[in-house]
Amino acid sequence: MPRNVFYAQSGGVTAVINASACGVIETTRQYPGKIGALYAGRDGIIGALTEDLIDTSLESAADIARLRYTPGGAFGSCRYKLKSLEEHRAQYERLIAVFRAHDIGYFLYNGGNDSMDTAWKVSQLATRLDFPLVCVGIPKTVDNDLAVTDNCPGFGSVAKYVATSMREAGFDVASMARTSTKIFVLEVMGRHAGWITAACGLASEAEGEAPHILLFPEIPFDPEAFLRRVDQCVKRHGYCAIAVSEGLHDANGNLIAETGTRRDAFGHAQLGGAGQVVAQLIQARLGYKYHWALADYLQRAARHIASRVDVEQAYAVGRAAVEAALAGKNAVMPAIRRLSDTPYAWEIALADLREVANVEKKMPREFISPEGFGITDACRRYLSPLLEGEDAPPFARGLPNYVRLKNIGVARKLADFAP
């Protein structure tokens, strides 16, 4: 009797996490004799803990195909981190109890490095409890900060969005600079790793093109060096366009935008505002009129301008996860291995979950120009292929036509549990 699959989405969602879900579901449907039902956790791992499972077999093939081009997390995601086995033992045991009750033989967890850590711990506990379970991680994060894999599904589309937006806003502010706005600041995501900020740099392909300055979380903010550069730029080009990471901090490690009060469920400070702080600093010190934009969720939800490479990779890691699970590969994660830059070529290789768990991959220093305000050619060679190709969703009535699944629950078998 084939055992069932549990699949869940975790952490901040992306424009292509549903493409991974699509890859998972379409692939499981190709093995009806080997795999039973595919249950998705409603709102991520919370759905497993509360035994709130979604029966994906009740969704039509057409709707599942539409997941490939629908942003957000189709089954809901969550920010809920399972801590150590000691601290959260009851929760891990509950997971196994739910998996046992629903004959789950495969645990597929789609998320970032926190989630890869959870998947690895679940695999450890299942072994200890003698519960046969194959645990496979599926990489997802706009931050591109997962170890082992060359890049992360989700990042290429954000990169394409922010670089496109920066180029477009650059054309705008260049037009306005003579009598009005001379400074444009775009704040982008990235708490500790400057990959998204670096991607903004791709918008500039020749001297003088926007953006002119990138502010990375890897480089402590030096206001005086920054202001000198802004002023030079305005005097030379008439305007200055700047991309700022939300995680920009000073030499003492203090966040430029620290709100100081709010923290998310993972204990991270909730950011947003570094762009405004930097823009106001310019106005106060140099007197230039500014505009600033805060892309926030727009950047990671922008499926309308997804990278085709990113969509293909997101689908491929979903498919590979099911194939790995069927082959009995436990505690692994399909990773992307780059074969060449030009033309871009890649393949899927299996990484050890333990090597991915909780490791944060920052920008290598050699990807940032020596003075700290730009990207190097090596960085461009790395980034550029990840934005390649377009994959527009279908439109209806002038807007992208995304799918909403029925998301019908599976009957509960266990007593309530409050995570």
Place this chain on the structure above:
Amino acid sequence: MPRNVFYAQSGGVTAVINASACGVIETTRQYPGKIGALYAGRDGIIGALTEDLIDTSLESAADIARLRYTPGGAFGSCRYKLKSLEEHRAQYERLIAVFRAHDIGYFLYNGGNDSMDTAWKVSQLATRLDFPLVCVGIPKTVDNDLAVTDNCPGFGSVAKYVATSMREAGFDVASMARTSTKIFVLEVMGRHAGWITAACGLASEAEGEAPHILLFPEIPFDPEAFLRRVDQCVKRHGYCAIAVSEGLHDANGNLIAETGTRRDAFGHAQLGGAGQVVAQLIQARLGYKYHWALADYLQRAARHIASRVDVEQAYAVGRAAVEAALAGKNAVMPAIRRLSDTPYAWEIALADLREVANVEKKMPREFISPEGFGITDACRRYLSPLLEGEDAPPFARGLPNYVRLKNIGVARKLADFAP
């Protein structure tokens, strides 16, 4: 001997103002015996005042064709308002002197209602000074607030961008709401007219879909009624997505985001922040975690997701302006006249510049739902056709491939003049 054309772009630029420029230039090139050169003002009307003219005949047909899909203002724009003939008489006379020196017979001014006022005044003065000049306005504004014309080129593309972004962010926050973000706020442009805010409402096509609340500049902000609605929405749907106009104000007319200090060259307060104020109010009073986005220039520069209808109309008003000028129609503006909603049909009709000048068209009250937080079916019927169709630019290396013109200046003939 055919006389020359002067063309200038004015005020905030849009994703399609260059499509109008493309229509103007391609059409003038079709009448070599009737029209001489087409000179563009560098940085708008400032270019005419300073005799800084760009010779567009030095640009290739291929590059001019690329203007159709390039955002921003290809020749530069400016925020510089010519006041009354009495107050700014020297400036108007300088304009005529420059036009006389370069044998300008046609003045084409591409802008909003301030610019239509300028074009009208120039036509008045030319008549008084016995200088033969045909003045034609070309409508442009993301705010959609010009009188007489059914809609304004530039608006449809912003509308498509903000509605798409709101829909995408809605999918994102819906995924996150169980354990994390429950509130998403998108701040959009619109100082006095809520057209762009209304366009966000198109993202929702069924009960419960994002956005759930729209905050218009036409409706004084009532915090208590708003908070009640937010709370109801979160309790019913799990999350609440809100679009806020930058021009939101209270019952006393005070801007919610008033910075109080900075004003642009037209005397307008520089806004930006209403979204954050509203989001923080929700957090303070209801305790829900929020995210907010500030689209700023991204919305009006987003040529990558322009409306095809908008691009076609922008081109058509440029073409019609040249044809009107050739026919000797003075002090007019090509306007868009709607012939039917479904299927959408429109034509160009000539409006009297004087009727357009300085009039601001607000949202009709019957386009806003009775309680003030949404749009009506009549509003949807009006807005929806303006977003129809896609018209993606070509991409290279993963990014939209926009044109930068050579913008070579015409030799000066007059003494310096400081506007």
